[in-house]
Amino acid sequence: MTQDELRELYRELILDHARSPRHFGKLNNVSHMAEGINPLCGDKLKLYFRIGENKVIEDATFEGSGCAISVASASLLTDTVIGLTTCQAMDYFSAISELLVGTRSDAAGDKADVDLGKLKALQGVREFPARVKCATLAWHGLHSAIQQRNAPVSTE
Ligand code: ZN
Numbered sequence: 001m002t003q004d005e006l007r008e009l010y011r012e013l014i015l016d017h018a019r020s021p022r023h024f025g026k027l028n029n030v031s032h033m034a035e036g037i038n039p040l041c042g043d044k045l046k047l048y049f050r051i052g053e054n055k056v057i058e059d060a061t062f063e064g065s066g067c068a069i070s071v072a073s074a075s076l077l078t079d080t081v082i083g084l085t086t087c088q089a090m091d092y093f094s095a096i097s098e099l100l101v102g103t104r105s106d107a108a109g110d111k112a113d114v115d116l117g118k119l120k121a122l123q124g125v126r127e128f129p130a131r132v133k134c135a136t137l138a139w140h141g142l143h144s145a146i147q148q149r150n151a152p153v154s155t156e
Contacts, residue, residue, distance in 0.1 A: 009121075013118060014072040014121055015072070016072075017076055018069070023079065023082070025061050025063055026063065027048035030048045031049060033145055034141035034144040036138060036140055037137075038154075038155045039154065041066065041070065047060065047077075051086060055086045057086065062074045062138065067134055069125060070134040073135045073139070074138035077138045090143070092116075097139070099119075099126075100126060100135055101136065
């Protein structure tokens with residue numbers, strides 16, 4: 001597959017998730033939640049998680065409004081983290097940070113092997129620095145929810 005074909009595939013995947021977000025809406029029996037705001041773009045998302053006593057993320061949803069990138073990223077996030085432990089989810093947070101910002105968050109501790117799979121579609125935003133915060137917004141929300149920080153997350 002050429003770079004152009006890959007880019008086109010990623011673009012399609014982002015648009016698909018932006019048009020038909022997965023896991024969009026409210027969640028019953030929420031145990032953890034976070035609100036994320038990206039004032040630069042006007043993205044405003046709420047993320048809901050139900051995390052069991054064994055630290056497994058049993059369900060995750062989000063709602064709010066934002067640009068295609070922020071909505072697609074939240075959709076991909078919820079799709080990814082359901083069924084993972086909070087520890088594994090933090091590994092993804094760390095890997096996404098590295099993919100998009102080039103810095104690995106130390107939140108996840110040791111370097112973890114994470115197969116990003118379709119999350120690699122988000123890497124296209126690296127070419128558009130102003131959009132990186134759109135892509136990372138939901139992930140900062142995940143981080144905040146797992147850490148149980150109740151203050152809204154802002155990218156500023
Ligand atoms: Zn945005």
